[in-house]
Amino acid sequence: MPxxxxxxxxxxxxxxxxxxxxxxxxxxxxVLARAFGRRRRLVPWLAAAAASALFAVLAWxxxxxxYPEPRASGRFVVSGGGEVQRGSVILxxxxxxxxxxxxxxxxxxxxxxALRIEGAKRAEQVCLERGGVACDVDSKVxxxxxxxxxxxxxxxxxxxxxxxxxxxxxxxxxxxxxFVKVAAGLxxxxxxxxxxxxxxGQERMFEAEQPQQHxxxxxxxxxxxxxxxxxxxxxxxxxxxxxxxxxxxEAVRQLKSGGKVxxxxxxxxxxxxxxxxxxxxxxxxxxxxxxxxxxxxxxxxxxxLIKIHAGDxxxxxxxxxxxxxxxxxxxKKGDKVTLTYIRCCPKAGKDTVIKAEKAS
Amino acid sequence: MGESxxxxxxxxxxxxxxxxxxAEVYRYLRYLGADASAxxxxxxxxxxxxFRSANAPCDTGGRGMAAWLRGIxxxxxxxxxxxSRTDPVRADSExxxxxxxxxxxxxxxxxxxxxxxxxxxxxxxALSERERYALDLRYAERKPRSDMAGLLQMxxxxxxxxxxxxxxALAECIRRRLELEKL
Numbered sequence: 001m002p003x004x005x006x007x008x009x010x011x012x013x014x015x016x017x018x019x020x021x022x023x024x025x026x027x028x029x030x031v032l033a034r035a036f037g038r039r040r041r042l043v044p045w046l047a048a049a050a051a052s053a054l055f056a057v058l059a060w061x062x063x064x065x066x067y068p069e070p071r072a073s074g075r076f077v078v079s080g081g082g083e084v085q086r087g088s089v090i091l092x093x094x095x096x097x098x099x100x101x102x103x104x105x106x107x108x109x110x111x112x113x114a115l116r117i118e119g120a121k122r123a124e125q126v127c128l129e130r131g132g133v134a135c136d137v138d139s140k141v142x143x144x145x146x147x148x149x150x151x152x153x154x155x156x157x158x159x160x161x162x163x164x165x166x167x168x169x170x171x172x173x174x175x176x177x178x179f180v181k182v183a184a185g186l187x188x189x190x191x192x193x194x195x196x197x198x199x200x201g202q203e204r205m206f207e208a209e210q211p212q213q214h215x216x217x218x219x220x221x222x223x224x225x226x227x228x229x230x231x232x233x234x235x236x237x238x239x240x241x242x243x244x245x246x247x248x249x250e251a252v253r254q255l256k257s258g259g260k261v262x263x264x265x266x267x268x269x270x271x272x273x274x275x276x277x278x279x280x281x282x283x284x285x286x287x288x289x290x291x292x293x294x295x296x297x298x299x300x301x302x303x304x305l306i307k308i309h310a311g312d313x314x315x316x317x318x319x320x321x322x323x324x325x326x327x328x329x330x331x332k333k334g335d336k337v338t339l340t341y342i343r344c345c346p347k348a349g350k351d352t353v354i355k356a357e358k359a360s
Numbered sequence: 361m362g363e364s365x366x367x368x369x370x371x372x373x374x375x376x377x378x379x380x381x382x383a384e385v386y387r388y389l390r391y392l393g394a395d396a397s398a399x400x401x402x403x404x405x406x407x408x409x410x411f412r413s414a415n416a417p418c419d420t421g422g423r424g425m426a427a428w429l430r431g432i433x434x435x436x437x438x439x440x441x442x443x444s445r446t447d448p449v450r451a452d453s454e455x456x457x458x459x460x461x462x463x464x465x466x467x468x469x470x471x472x473x474x475x476x477x478x479x480x481x482x483x484x485x486a487l488s489e490r491e492r493y494a495l496d497l498r499y500a501e502r503k504p505r506s507d508m509a510g511l512l513q514m515x516x517x518x519x520x521x522x523x524x525x526x527x528x529a530l531a532e533c534i535r536r537r538l539e540l541e542k543l
Contacts, residue, residue, distance in 0.1 A: 004528070006391075006462040011527040013391050014480055019499035024386035025400060028378045031407045036371055159379055183379040200383030202474050 017199070024200060026184050067121050068103045076109070089116045092131070101126070104138040110163070119145070132163030132179070150178040151191025151206055158185025158200075165205065178206040214274070216240065217262045217282060220255050227252035230276060232263055242276045250322050251279045287342040289354070292316075296335045303328035306353060308337060320353045327356040335359075378407050381426055384472070385433050392437050392459055402440060406433040423470070434460065469538070476534060479541075483533035491526050498523055 016022040072084045075095030082088065090097060092113050099107040101117070101124040109115055113131025122142030126133070129148075136159045137144045146153040146162045153162055163179040180189050181203035189196050191206060198204055221239050222231040227249030231241045242265055244252050255261060264278040294308035297315055303325030307317040318341060320328050331337060336359035341351045385406055389399040409432050434456055467473050484492070494512060497503045503511070508519045 003458055003462045003466075006459045007466070007531045008524060008527050009391055009393070009459075010462060010467055011480070011530050013387060014477060015495060015499045015527070017387075018477070018480065018484075019495060020502065022396075024383040026379075027382050027386075027400060027403050027407075028375055031378050031382075031404050031411075032371060032375055034404060034408055035374055035411050183376075184382070198474075201380060202472050204474060 023186060026200075028184065068100065070117050071100045073098050074109075079114070084117070086117050086119070089114060089129070099126075101144075102142055104142055105144050106136040108134040110134075118147070128162055128164060130164060132161060134161045135159065137185075148178055150176055151189055153180055153187050153189050155185065155187045158187055159183035160185070160187050160198075176207075180204055180206065213264055213266050213277075215262055215264050217260070220257050220259045220261055222257060223252050223255040225253065230255070230261075230263065230279065232261065240274075243273055244276045244279075248276050248278050252276070253322075255279065255281070289340055289342055290351075291338055291340050293336070293338045293359070296331050296333055296337055298333065299328050299331040299335075301329065306331070306337075306339070306356065308339065316351075318353045319350055320356070324353050324356050327358075328353070331356065331358060374407070374411050377410065377425070381429050382407070384426055385429050388430055388463060389433055389437060391463060392434070392456065394437060394440070398440060402433060402436045405436050409436070423468075426468075427464070430460070430463075466535070475538060475541070479534040479537040480530060482537060483530050486533065487526065487530075491522075491529075494519070494522055495526060 070084050070086065070088070072090055074092070074097030076090050076092045076097035078084060079089035079091055084090065084099075090099065090109060090113075092109050092111050094111055096111050096113075097109045099109060099115070099117075101107065101119070102122060105124045107115075107126070110132040113133065114129040115131075115133060116127040116129060118127055119125030123145075124142060125145040125147065127147040133146065135144065135146065135155070137155050144155050148162065148164055150164075153160070160180060160182045165177040165179050178189075178191070180187065180198055182198045182200050184200045186200070187198050189198060189204070189206060196204070196206075216232055216234065218232040218234040220230065221233040222229070222241075224230070228244055229241060230244055230252050231239055233239045242263065260282040262280045262282050263276045264280075265274045265276045267274055292308070292310055294310040296306065297309050298305070298307040298317075300306070304320055305317060306320055306328050307315060309315050318339065338357045338359060339353045340355035340357075341353045343351055382403055386399050386403050389402050390396070394402060406429060410429055413432075438453065438456065467476050469475060484495075487495070490512075494508065497508050497511060505516045505519050509516045512519060512522070514522070
């Protein structure tokens with residue numbers, strides 16, 4: 001098989017890394033030193049002085065006086081005011097901020113971020129509540145952890161970025177994902193997915209497990225006009241009231257009491273309540289579609305109503321379904337249009353425009 | 361340091377480029393056959409050459425840059441093999457092309473190889489106890505083949521064949537997993 005030898009070498013290499021811990025070394029300093037020149041060697045007396053100074057610093061550190069307090073610079077505010085210290089929440093808005101922890105963790109907080117300083121001496125930890133942070137952690141000094149709702153990123157000397165990505169799926173349905181990108185070293189990301197190691201050059205989006213979907217069939221006992229709640233009566237007579245996710249509210253607005261439906265619902269991660277994400281009518285064929293062509297007499301600015309002068313001389317005012325309102329907003333008096341409408345839209349009780357196409 | 365390099369890339373940009381790509385370039389050189397020490401030297405040569413070149417792709421973090429750096433690393437590896445009079449077969453440019461094909465098409469698959477490593481983890485879980493034991497002896501405990509032969513009660517050649525068979529099975533398992541995921 002072509003490439004068999006190469007494939008064997010590839011697997012051998014990955015096994016050395018995965019099972020034997022033979023990861024790629026960090027050569028950045030060596031490359032930079034060769035590209036930009038090394039620092040001049042210290043003359044002996046200067047080296048001795050430097051050694052004494054280092055000894056003094058180490059002694060000072062060992063006595064426990066020198067551990068640096070958290071420091072921040074840039075454009076930030078401390079939530080609730082006060083000094084930057086452990087327990088503080090640092091908020092950035094338009095600009096970013098830099099944060100130094102323990103003398104070995106340098107953090108760059110992205111704009112629109114919120115980060116709480118936690119941890120202890122040589123066990124620095126932050127909790128990323130919003131936004132993103134790039135971290136540069138010196139090795140062999142202490143541990144460093146970035147916590148977030150979805151998981152925890154632990155390192156021992158590396159450069160990496162952690163970002164919380166919010167994906168809006170509806171009013172109460174903000175799905176958070178955790179993005180981790182490693183520039184150097186190795187990080188361990190743990191969460192609902194278990195533990196994953198990410199090596200230099202790798203990036204990954206982590207997300208919480210998808211909530212389990214359930215279905216319930218029955219008749220509509222109540223559908224609120226705004227589509228935000230629906231009560232379903234099952235065959236055994238039990239009734240259940242659900243909040244409705246934004247994505248399904250338009251469909252709920254079209255329902256009327258007594259109609260048969262199948263609702264798909266999940267447990268909302270934010271509220272903990274069973275929330276309908278999809279409703280499907282279980283009865284009757286789809287309403288028949290009709291078309292009429294004419295000239296626009298009036299199109300309301302919100303796109304909710306349109307009146308046209310048809311070819312037979314009649315003028316008709318139509319309510320417009322949400323799906324066609326954006327197109328209707330673009331129309332003006334005198335435009336030639338073709339409207340697609342359905343008879344007896346359940347909610348409006350009138351012929352309702354579901355599509356509006358401007359004649360070219 | 362050439363002037364074009366200094367103009368094309370400052371210290372920050374070079375540091376960012378090295379940190380983004382050094383792991384992949386190092387792995388690639390090891391995959392081509394370089395030992396750890398040669399790979400370290402050649403990684404440095406690769407980035408210094410990239411730094412001095414005026415032809416670097418604009419996006420220092422992107423896949424185009426990764427492919428460009430692999431090309432430089434491959435040339436340095438060829439030169440290294442010729443200088444050290446390594447077996448000419450290892451430095452054959454046709455073999456290197458084939459190696460690049462497996463690396464780019466099967467391992468990276470347009471990304472950074474994460475999916476491949478993830479699939480490897482899953483496939484390791486599916487190995488038999490004896491196969492996993494053999495891999496742990498070889499890779500985690502770094503036992504010489506003679507010790508492994510004693511522990512596994514087989515000949516040294518048998519150990520060599522067993523390890524090769526396990527690696528082939530892992531490669532096939534990974535290929536099937538990635539194909540399934542693509543569907």
